[in-house]
Amino acid sequence: METLSATRWLQTLLSALALSILTTTASLAAPFENTLAQRLQACTACHGDQGRAGPDGYYPRLAGKPAGYLYNQLVNFREGRRHYGLMTGLLDTMDDSYLQEIAQYFSSLELPHPKPVPSTASAALLSRGQQLATRGDAAKGLPACTQCHGSLLTGVLPQTPGLLGLPRDYLNAQLGGWKAGQRHASAPDCMADIARKLSDADANAVTHWLSSQVVPFPAKPASSPPPRPSAQASVECGKPINTGQTTTSSVPPSAQLTQGAYLARIGNCAACHTARGGAPFAGGKRLDTDFGQLVSSNLTPHPSRGIGAWSPDDFWQAMHDGKSRDGRLLYPAFPYTHYTQVSRADSDAILVYLRTLAPSGQVNTAHDLRWPYNTQWALSVWRWLYFKPAPAVPTSPAPGDLARGSYLVNGLGHCSACHAPRNRLGAIDEAHAAGGGEVAGSRWLAPSLQSKTPGSLGHWSQEDLVQYLTQGQSKHGNAHGPMAEVVLGGTQYLEPADAQAMARYLLPESPARSATRYGDIGIPPVTMPATAPTALGPRLYEKHCASCHGQNGQGVAGAYPPLAGSATVNALRPNNLIQITVLGGFAPATAGNPRPFGMPPFQLQLNNQELAALVSFVRVSWGNTAAPVSEFDINKLRPAAAP
Numbered sequence: 001m002e003t004l005s006a007t008r009w010l011q012t013l014l015s016a017l018a019l020s021i022l023t024t025t026a027s028l029a030a031p032f033e034n035t036l037a038q039r040l041q042a043c044t045a046c047h048g049d050q051g052r053a054g055p056d057g058y059y060p061r062l063a064g065k066p067a068g069y070l071y072n073q074l075v076n077f078r079e080g081r082r083h084y085g086l087m088t089g090l091l092d093t094m095d096d097s098y099l100q101e102i103a104q105y106f107s108s109l110e111l112p113h114p115k116p117v118p119s120t121a122s123a124a125l126l127s128r129g130q131q132l133a134t135r136g137d138a139a140k141g142l143p144a145c146t147q148c149h150g151s152l153l154t155g156v157l158p159q160t161p162g163l164l165g166l167p168r169d170y171l172n173a174q175l176g177g178w179k180a181g182q183r184h185a186s187a188p189d190c191m192a193d194i195a196r197k198l199s200d201a202d203a204n205a206v207t208h209w210l211s212s213q214v215v216p217f218p219a220k221p222a223s224s225p226p227p228r229p230s231a232q233a234s235v236e237c238g239k240p241i242n243t244g245q246t247t248t249s250s251v252p253p254s255a256q257l258t259q260g261a262y263l264a265r266i267g268n269c270a271a272c273h274t275a276r277g278g279a280p281f282a283g284g285k286r287l288d289t290d291f292g293q294l295v296s297s298n299l300t301p302h303p304s305r306g307i308g309a310w311s312p313d314d315f316w317q318a319m320h321d322g323k324s325r326d327g328r329l330l331y332p333a334f335p336y337t338h339y340t341q342v343s344r345a346d347s348d349a350i351l352v353y354l355r356t357l358a359p360s361g362q363v364n365t366a367h368d369l370r371w372p373y374n375t376q377w378a379l380s381v382w383r384w385l386y387f388k389p390a391p392a393v394p395t396s397p398a399p400g401d402l403a404r405g406s407y408l409v410n411g412l413g414h415c416s417a418c419h420a421p422r423n424r425l426g427a428i429d430e431a432h433a434a435g436g437g438e439v440a441g442s443r444w445l446a447p448s449l450q451s452k453t454p455g456s457l458g459h460w461s462q463e464d465l466v467q468y469l470t471q472g473q474s475k476h477g478n479a480h481g482p483m484a485e486v487v488l489g490g491t492q493y494l495e496p497a498d499a500q501a502m503a504r505y506l507l508p509e510s511p512a513r514s515a516t517r518y519g520d521i522g523i524p525p526v527t528m529p530a531t532a533p534t535a536l537g538p539r540l541y542e543k544h545c546a547s548c549h550g551q552n553g554q555g556v557a558g559a560y561p562p563l564a565g566s567a568t569v570n571a572l573r574p575n576n577l578i579q580i581t582v583l584g585g586f587a588p589a590t591a592g593n594p595r596p597f598g599m600p601p602f603q604l605q606l607n608n609q610e611l612a613a614l615v616s617f618v619r620v621s622w623g624n625t626a627a628p629v630s631e632f633d634i635n636k637l638r639p640a641a642a643p
């Protein structure tokens with residue numbers, strides 16, 4: 001009784017606070033528009049309104065730069081040739097066509113540049129800068145910057161950016177990045193070459209001169225570079241990036257190959273076997289576990305470094321028994337504990353597909369595990385305790401067969417690899433799967449998929465689940481973080497009959513399944529803290545969140561998910577709410593949702609105390625019934641600061 005009245009008191013207080021804020025600031029919120037600009041607010045939160053650059057010059061301008069250049073940079077971040085973790089995290093759930101569209105969009109914006117800051121440099125220094133920019137220094141092998149960046153230095157289509165209107169700090173940081181090997185472009189990387197030839201004094205001179213120039217308006221990139229004077233050094237630059245390279249063959253694919261490619265997607269093999277920026281399936285991706293770091297292996301058909309010499313029997317031994325070709329026991333980070341259920345025909349088809357990949361000579365890297373986990377005898381004990389190969393089956397259940405759903409969920413889909421808890425030795429504990437599991441190497445929580453447990457899938461319809469798996473969105477929320485990557489690389493490609501089979505298996509028809517909302521089912525009553533909450537939570541919500549999620553957490557249909565009644569918000573453990581608030585994110589780009597809306601990361605805006613107040617406020621407001629979160633919880637669950 002006492003808790004109840006305390007709850008009610010708190011809710012009245014909070015809604016009174018929210019209401020008073022509403023009346024003072026409602027007029028400030030911009031109206032919602034279903035545009036690309038609205039979708040990309042997650043970007044302009046850092047890059048400034050319309051991508052005009054952040055106020056202090058640290059966040060570069062995007063508006064008006066050549067689309068080819070912007071696209072190349074987005075791919076460079078995603079593939080690890082440039083580094084900014086908070087931004088890269090947002091790009092990880094996008095596909096190339098959305099990146100193209102984003103690049104086109106920012107490129108098409110024509111905004112005047114701010115007036116340049118008058119330079120404090122001496123006339124001699126500025127004159128040296130001008131010389132380098134417009135004439136180069138043949139003795140040092142330096143072509144003029146105008147040679148590639150255009151005679152007006154406003155860039156050249158399709159992929160060379162302008163150099164005017166950029167703050168000096170930004171210019172220096174980029175030249176320094178190339179010199180130090182932190183920024184890369186596709187090879188040959190001409191700017192790396194030029195930056196290394198520029199002495200510190202010359203770099204200083206040229207950035208002083210560039211940043212003091214008035215930018216013409218409109219600052220259109222030229223359509224071709226100026227003719228090269230024969231006296232000037234010539235340097236080669238890389239071609240525009242063309243991603244999405246798959247094997248091209250004039251022979252039409254066999255049914256077995258098509259099936260193999262499909263199954264490899266459903267198993268999401270590429271997610272673990274492709275390193276950031278590395279060749280597809282060439283391995284080398286590092287996976288964090290409680291026992292140390294594992295490195296995935298090269299699955300391309302290279303004869304000695306990949307699996308080019310493997311027979312279908314060798315491959316089956318890995319998939320079904322968890323043993324490498326030479327008999328070495330494999331670590332269950334490779335989810336053969338699930339793949340053991342894959343049929344022989346499907347295993348063979350996957351190998352047929354892998355053999356069509358471009359062979360990569362990448363050498364497998366040794367794992368970095370603590371003793372005794374790095375020994376084969378420890379692994380054999382583990383396997384004796386926790387792994388029994390499934391009975392071998394020649395073929396998989398046909399589409400339409402009732403057993404097909406279980407085959408996909410428990411076999412190739414390896415859903416419980418994340419969605420069930422693990423014991424102290426890393427073995428999956430299906431018997432206690434009701435609480436869901438923590439995703440290895442992260443603080444994300446994969447909720448229980450058992451439809452009978454409180455607060456779980458129980459209130460979803462089969463159609464909702466099919467939509468979630470194939471589009472990454474549903475009326476119960478979107479796929480975030482690791483699940484967004486599962487959808488992006490895997491489940492979005494599910495054939496309709498297979499998606500339905502999985503939904504039928506996970507959500508069997510039963511009248512007992514209730515239609516109650518997440519927060520209403522079986523969640524233990526919330527014990528409110530004795531002290532009154534501070535006004536900090538509502539204030540931060542108003543400042544950072546209300547413009548998208550609404551004054552009352554109601555969201556905007558089709559764009560911003562509601563926080564009132566949200567499963568993520570009301571979850572017993574606040575892990576995912578904290579990950580999402582700190583990291584932001586886009587739902588995965590899929591055929592059904594090709595241009596998702598984005599949420600900016602708040603890593604840099606909110607300290608632990610503020611995050612605790614904000615998250616607690618969201619968890620107890622608008623009918624939400626979850627327990628507040630302490631600073632201590634935040635300290636434990638906050639993802640590490642991005643590099």
Ligand code: HEC
Nearest residue numbers: 042043046058059060070073074082084086087090102601
């Ligand atoms: C948390 C802040 C932040 C967010 C959010 C962010 N960026 Fe960035 N972005 C940066 C920083 C910082 C750099 C410069 C990094 C460097 O110096 O290399 C950058 C660089 C870029 C560049 C390269 C610019 C150039 O001229 O070389 C592009 C393009 C870009 N961002 C696009 C985006 C897009 C598109 C989004 C949204 C999907 C986005 N950014 C979200 C901080 C952010």
Ligand code: HEC
Nearest residue numbers: 072143144145147148160161171174185190191206235237
């Ligand atoms: C041989 C051609 C070439 C020459 C000469 C050249 N650049 Fe570049 N520069 C490029 C290309 C291409 C890019 C885009 C690289 C990428 O895609 O990351 C670039 C990018 C840059 C950038 C990054 C801009 C941004 O928005 O992040 C800076 C800064 C830069 N160049 C400075 C210079 C300076 C200063 C000079 C003269 C000393 C110069 N460049 C001469 C080809 C050239």
Ligand code: HEC
Nearest residue numbers: 267268269272294295296297318324325330331333334335
């Ligand atoms: C969750 C991450 C993960 C996924 C998903 C995954 N693998 Fe792996 N795989 C690994 C790791 C890590 C290893 C290395 C294990 C070891 O060396 O003990 C590995 C090893 C292998 C090996 C043994 C290679 C060798 O040289 O011994 C094969 C074969 C393999 N994986 C195939 C696949 C296929 C096919 C798929 C998709 C159906 C897949 N993997 C999905 C992580 C993964």
Ligand code: HEC
Nearest residue numbers: 413415418444445446447456457478479480482483486567
């Ligand atoms: C790499 C780990 C991982 C794998 C593998 C994985 N999931 Fe998830 N899943 C997550 C995480 C983390 C969440 C919670 C984040 C979110 O809300 O998107 C989640 C959320 C979900 C949800 C939303 C549940 C809810 O109650 O809100 C469904 C449904 C789901 N996953 C289904 C599946 C299915 C089906 C598979 C197998 C094909 C699967 N997942 C495989 C990590 C994973």
Ligand code: HEC
Nearest residue numbers: 041477478544545548561566568581585586587597598599
């Ligand atoms: C620019 C608009 C915008 C702002 C500002 C914003 N969000 Fe979001 N938020 C989104 C979008 C878009 C999604 C869906 C993202 C996805 O699918 O990954 C989302 C998703 C979420 C989710 C997951 C909800 C669910 O049920 O799946 C939570 C929780 C959340 N936001 C909390 C916050 C908090 C707390 C703040 C303030 C600190 C905030 N958001 C600010 C746009 C925004």
